[in-house]
Amino acid sequence: xxxxxxxxxxxxxxxxxxxxxxxxxxxxxxxxxxxxxxxxxxxxxxxxxxxxxxxxxxxxxxxxxxxxxxxxxxxxxxxxxxxxxxxxxxxxxxxxxxxxxxxxxxxxxxxxxxxxxxxxxxxxxxxxxxxxxxxxxxxxxxxxxxxxxxxxxxxxxxxxxxxxxxxxxxxx
Numbered sequence: 001x002x003x004x005x006x007x008x009x010x011x012x013x014x015x016x017x018x019x020x021x022x023x024x025x026x027x028x029x030x031x032x033x034x035x036x037x038x039x040x041x042x043x044x045x046x047x048x049x050x051x052x053x054x055x056x057x058x059x060x061x062x063x064x065x066x067x068x069x070x071x072x073x074x075x076x077x078x079x080x081x082x083x084x085x086x087x088x089x090x091x092x093x094x095x096x097x098x099x100x101x102x103x104x105x106x107x108x109x110x111x112x113x114x115x116x117x118x119x120x121x122x123x124x125x126x127x128x129x130x131x132x133x134x135x136x137x138x139x140x141x142x143x144x145x146x147x148x149x150x151x152x153x154x155x156x157x158x159x160x161x162x163x164x165x166x167x168x169x170x171x172x
Contacts (some may be wrong), residue, residue, distance in 0.1 A: 003034070003041040013054045023053055 010017045024032075032046025042050065045098075162170070 003043060005041055007039075009042055009050060012050060015054055019054075024050060025105045082152055127140060130139060 004012070006020055007018045010020050013020075026047070028049070032043045032049070033040045034043070035041075
């Protein structure tokens with residue numbers, strides 16, 4: 001292993017130059033970094049330590065990812081069971097609502113039949129009432145015509161003599 005620049009080491013490890021700069025403390029930089037021209041080069045000892053820092057971080061990350069993945073799988077199983085229960089509950093609610101809808105439809109049909117029947121009865125009563133009125137009016141017409149003919153045939157009654165007061169007050 002020879003001395004490498006920060007950029008070369010970063011590419012080898014698979015991290016950024018900034019990540020290396022943040023990870024290494026000032027005392028470590030003074031110990032392992034040397035400036036050659038415009039670049040910092042890292043000693044072999046520094047390279048090993050920096051690689052181990054990032055490798056241990058990657059292993060920790062890998063373990064964390066595995067644990068997270070396991071937890072996610074457990075959560076997915078739990079979530080799947082939870083969602084299945086919710087779906088069953090929703091299915092029951094839908095069935096109940098459909099039964100209620102059918103009952104309401106039956107009630108509406110019954111109401112419409114009753115209304116139709118009532119309307120027919122009212123119509124029938126109106127027809128009967130109209131026939132009765134026509135019959136009564138024809139009876140009344142007959143009575144009036146009979147009364148008119150009777151009036152014509154009745155002799156005139158002599159006028160009744162008026163009393164003193166009725167004659168006085170009628171003249172005023």
